[in-house]
Amino acid sequence: MNIGFFDSGLGGLFVLRHVIQELPAYHYVFLGDTVNVPYGTKNDDEIYTLVKKSLQMLFDHDCKLVVFACNTASVTALRRIQNEFLPEFFPDRKVLGVIIPTVETVITNKSKTVAIIGTERTIHSDKYNRELSKLDSQINVITLATPTLVPLIEQSLLQKAEEEAVALIRNKILPSHPDTLILGCTHYGLLKVKLREAFPDLHILAQEEIIPEKLKSYLVRHAEIEEVLARDSQREFFLTKVTPTYTKAIHEWIGNFPIIPCSPNS
Numbered sequence: 001m002n003i004g005f006f007d008s009g010l011g012g013l014f015v016l017r018h019v020i021q022e023l024p025a026y027h028y029v030f031l032g033d034t035v036n037v038p039y040g041t042k043n044d045d046e047i048y049t050l051v052k053k054s055l056q057m058l059f060d061h062d063c064k065l066v067v068f069a070c071n072t073a074s075v076t077a078l079r080r081i082q083n084e085f086l087p088e089f090f091p092d093r094k095v096l097g098v099i100i101p102t103v104e105t106v107i108t109n110k111s112k113t114v115a116i117i118g119t120e121r122t123i124h125s126d127k128y129n130r131e132l133s134k135l136d137s138q139i140n141v142i143t144l145a146t147p148t149l150v151p152l153i154e155q156s157l158l159q160k161a162e163e164e165a166v167a168l169i170r171n172k173i174l175p176s177h178p179d180t181l182i183l184g185c186t187h188y189g190l191l192k193v194k195l196r197e198a199f200p201d202l203h204i205l206a207q208e209e210i211i212p213e214k215l216k217s218y219l220v221r222h223a224e225i226e227e228v229l230a231r232d233s234q235r236e237f238f239l240t241k242v243t244p245t246y247t248k249a250i251h252e253w254i255g256n257f258p259i260i261p262c263s264p265n266s
């Protein structure tokens with residue numbers, strides 16, 4: 001059986017690239033709902049409906065475990081998927097998100113004041129604040145929705161996205177003196193080099209540097225899942241809209257694999 005990765009677009013692909021570097025032996029199936037990106041401006045019910053259809057497709061492609069490499073889907077749909085959809089339709093499958101692994105990393109680092117940037121949906125859900133305060137009631141949390149960044153990254157306007165992110169962090173986050181900044185959208189990992197250059201004193205957490213280790217330790221702890229996973233190093237890529245940007249990203253980041261158009265959500 002396989003490991004599925006899901007996102008609206010480039011961020012999830014970027015996370016998968018890093019996971020493959022750490023755990024190359026498994027068979028990965030990526031589904032990018034590129035026709036519906038951005039998810040961050042949609043409401044909870046819309047996202048839940050889109051995510052359910054994508055999951056169905058990933059399970060049809062024999063995924064035992066699916067990672068939502070997407071903060072927006074993790075904050076809006078993961079609980080409901082785990083509590084309602086899986087028990088009813090796929091009781092033998094698992095879905096994991098990116099919020100808890102990120103929060104655990106912040107706590108391990110003993111951060112005192114944490115800033116989070118993310119999509120509108122992620123920030124307005126207050127999920128990060130709640131999960132962080134459950135583990136550390138003293139922690140200070142600053143949040144900022146940065147909805148212009150995903151569309152810029154999706155259009156390959158990286159330099160503009162970097163400039164905009166630097167200005168937002170400088171003007172709206174630094175005055176609160178955080179020690180840590182969570183890039184709370186998987187797309188933002190693509191901006192991390194410039195952000196680290198601009199803010200060398202800030203500990204910047206990028207999820208593609210967190211998820212590979214966390215997935216590895218999850219598989220060690222869940223031998224019943226690990227032992228049914230294929231170890232054939234295959235990769236499959238499905239997109240609801242295939243564009244030259246994605247073809248280039250998949251070929252440059254992961255390899256010369258075919259990209260299959262699909263339509264669970266169009």
Ligand code: DGL
Nearest residue numbers: 011038039040071072186
């Ligand atoms: N990469 C996603 C996230 O982590 C979703 C971006 C979007 O579609 O708005 O939230």
